[in-house]
Amino acid sequence: MSTVATTDPVLTPRQATRVSLRGRLQDALPKIVLAPSFVITLIFVYGFIVWTAYLSFTNSKTFPSYALTGARAYQRLWRWTFENDPPSSWYTSITNMAIFGFLYVGICLALGLLLAILLDQKIRGEGLLRPIFLYPMALSFIVTGVAWKWFLDPGLGLEQTLHHFGWTSFHFDWIKNKDFVIYTVVIAGVWQASGFVMAMFLAGLRGIDGEIMKAAQIDGASPFQLYRRIVIPLLRPIFLSAFIVLAHMAIKSYDLVVALTSGGPGGSAWLPSNFMYEYTFKRNEMAVGSASAIIMLMTISAIIVPYLYSELKEKAR
Template sequence: MTAMTEREAATAMTKRQPGPSLRGWFQDWLPRLVLAPSFLLVLVFVYGFNLWTLFLSFTSSKAFPTTNLIGFTNYLRLWNWTFETDPPSNWYTALVNMGLFGGLYIFFCLFLGLLLAILLDQKIRGEGILRPIYLYPLALSFIVTGTAWKLFLDPRIGLENALHDWGWTSFHFDWVVDPKMMIYCVAIAGIWQSSGFVMAMFLAGLRGVDGEILKAAQIDGASTYQTYRRIVIPMIRPVFFSALIVLAHMAIKSYDLVLSVTGKNPGGAAELPSTFMYSYTFTRNQMAIGSASAVIMLMTIAAIMVPYIYSETREQNR
């Protein structure tokens, strides 16, 4: 009798429970409906166009895209591994400049960013004023930054002319008009703009270090230099990797900074893979060659990001 009563009670409770209401269904699906247009746009205009660029790199497209597949000819021509046609003469120049610009840009942004972050981490007076000053260049576009540095470094109206007016006539700094030194001017402008951003990343990492660890190091007699070198900096290693990924991505895709600093990159003196891709695609009517260089740029970014994502995922799984 008791068993029957419990069974009947359970059946009655099940019948009383309401089914999924329209309001509950709407609450479950509302986030998906809101994100669906953005997801679709990203799917089409990012991944879809990436696949389209990859397809064009295997075709004989010139001024307009075609579906005439020619295999890896464009890649072989790009790297001068085929002698059927003349190779693009400035592709290797773009790679050398990319090595110079990328190396200087990433190294000095990390170095200056870490140095500024350590100085601000000392709770110095006026920190609230210095932080916005360091971050201000990040609010400017690369075009504004490049134009400002072009005017500043122009020997006719910039730094050299000002020092000559003050009597220092032996001073000469004409890198911005010297084809061999233009790429260094691009690096200077990029470092000036991005160092503050890296400083903010490092400062956030430094402020996240447990203060008890620092006090223990001081009690053990460790100097400030030893504390940062052996304890603090190794603890913020993820910040280093994050900053490295962001800076490498910005260096590889730099385009407007080059043109604004050098003035339309005369003679390809400061050629980078991004400017090479644009010039061959839109001005030289070599869409397939430009697409092949774009695919190589994408693979370079992927080669940097995939190991980082894998290591982060592996750490989280552990």
């Protein structure tokens, strides 16, 4: 009985060096490919965040001033807030942010969940309804704002159309009314985002184990009890994810307000993002605009950081 011994080929020093270099290049290739994107992000995102924070502690006007003057820009913002100074529009901006954020997030979550539950009933035409509800999310905020501006304009939209049909007593001038114009922004925002939230909830509903549902039905649970006690609690991660996305979109909304209302009568539809742009680029108050931008960043961080912490904590378990 004979045995055949197998041995690895012996590499010459030059061949061994080539293999070593090739292995190092293969290991370094992902880093080399990602390095430009990393550097660009580091400079043009985080670098400019630091620069904006620095400018918020200066007295910058039309051009940057690098001499630190303390928190005067923040003091001016909050003084305007507590004094409710109309020319500043900061009080209006944060008030509108509270109204828009609460209604936008709340209605989108409720409407998205309702639509998802209805579509989950295996209704006829579901394949057609899903893209119809999702289509608004494919549009930019500019297109959405312009479309709803035409629709809500009393001179050529809904009001004018109903007047042509004989309902001359109908009036809907919210888009020109400073007390109600922010609610038109809510309407347009909800129309665009509710279909996206519906898709998130529908994916969550389709991922629930059907055996749990059947067991609850056998135990005599009504449809209302089934959704209230079992389905909706199981959708908690979807609720949290949708809330984070919607809150982020609400805080940074700018183009929707501009396209829909042009800021509203006297800036009555301003959000903090509109205030930041106006004061930085039009009123030559770069320090004040930078301070408002940092406050927006802190608001977004206050929402996202706890979410990321909870996600990382769950993965670590």
